[in-house]
Amino acid sequence: MSQPAFSRAEPDARRLSLIEATARVLAAEGVGGASVRAIAVEAGVSPGLVGHYFDGVDALIAATYARVGERVNAALEAAMAGTGDDPRARLDAYVTASFVPPIADPGLLATWIAFWSLVKAKPAIAALHDDIYAAYRRELETLLAECGVGPADLRLTAIAITALVDGLWLELCLSPASFTPEEARAIATRHIAALLDAR
Amino acid sequence: MSQPAFSRAEPDARRLSLIEATARVLAAEGVGGASVRAIAVEAGVSPGLVGHYFDGVDALIAATYARVGERVNAALEAAMAGTGDDPRARLDAYVTASFVPPIADPGLLATWIAFWSLVKAKPAIAALHDDIYAAYRRELETLLAECGVGPADLRLTAIAITALVDGLWLELCLSPASFTPEEARAIATRHIAALLDAR
């Protein structure tokens, strides 16, 4: 025994490892199990280190929200980058990616629910949520514009697609037995086709 | 001072008052603030009484889930009962009711999120969730059948509408500034019209 038990890390790397440990704990245990001690164990560090890098556990969770949000965006970007430049194909790729791992994952939903559960109590989390979703819809709007959706319908169309995909994603992760990812994809694709061909 | 500080209640009424106090605490504080003591204060009773009526706080929260689910169903039923027997009018009433109080209410969402956050950790809550949503979709399916949706499309159509309404309801409660209840209603109504007229 008597391992080193002490290892110094690059500050940014340590911050990141704490954030990702928080994401893993949130995914596995939900918000109820995300204690400073559990996070520290998951990250393999001492509990006191959390206070050294973040102003309390709330700031750590907020940083985790931002990080996980970025990761989701990156996964969607990667899925869309796999197709060509055809906007319609990019839209389909975005929908398809929403219902397969790593997006469709009960652990990711548990993490996301933990963030939602803090929106009411913590204004900082609420502001972060508004930022993330606004950016999300803004990107969807530019994609829809490339598909030929008129400026007047742009905003509501983006809201509709976001809501449908979110609702399907939510229930798919909550109780995967109720329908399959393929069915979710079919529903969303059909809906988008109806919206785009209605013009 | 020296109020009675002791009042005996009908067992069922006491159970119900504990359940509704739990719902109020969940709505105001989220799952993090739903402690036995906070619930007891809200209900105006002693903390020890919770253990007398429920096998721990988890059972109380599960009972609250069932109760709130019933209340939501009752509100939707009431909205649909206000219309005639025309199935399409009932469907529109159901959608409209989803985006105004008491359904569209940040407090109700906070309560619902608290339940979602327990689905992963507590199998009893997961089973309850499956029951509630299955019943929800079953009722929607019968309504859609009356609207003339074919048996083959029934299941996926119900899933699609549930997902869209849930997604709109979720974001409307989470950040009411992003769109108005009227816009949510318009989106959902248009979507339903597209689904029903596509046959």
Place this chain on the structure above:
DNA sequence: CTCCTTGTTGGACGATCGTACAACAACTGC
């Protein structure tokens, strides 16, 4: 080699958690 800065540890602290339980108040049957 020595000092100094700094990442890191591990435990102490008070608060709060869920639960259990003895004492007490009200109602019932007699």
Place this chain on the structure above:
DNA sequence: GCAGTTGTTGTACGATCGTCCAACAAGGAG
């Protein structure tokens, strides 16, 4: 009136929470 039953209270207990901080380890500057 007088026991017996039962709803109710208040508190005590151990566990766990977030935060804080003195002590320690590692690396760089002189």
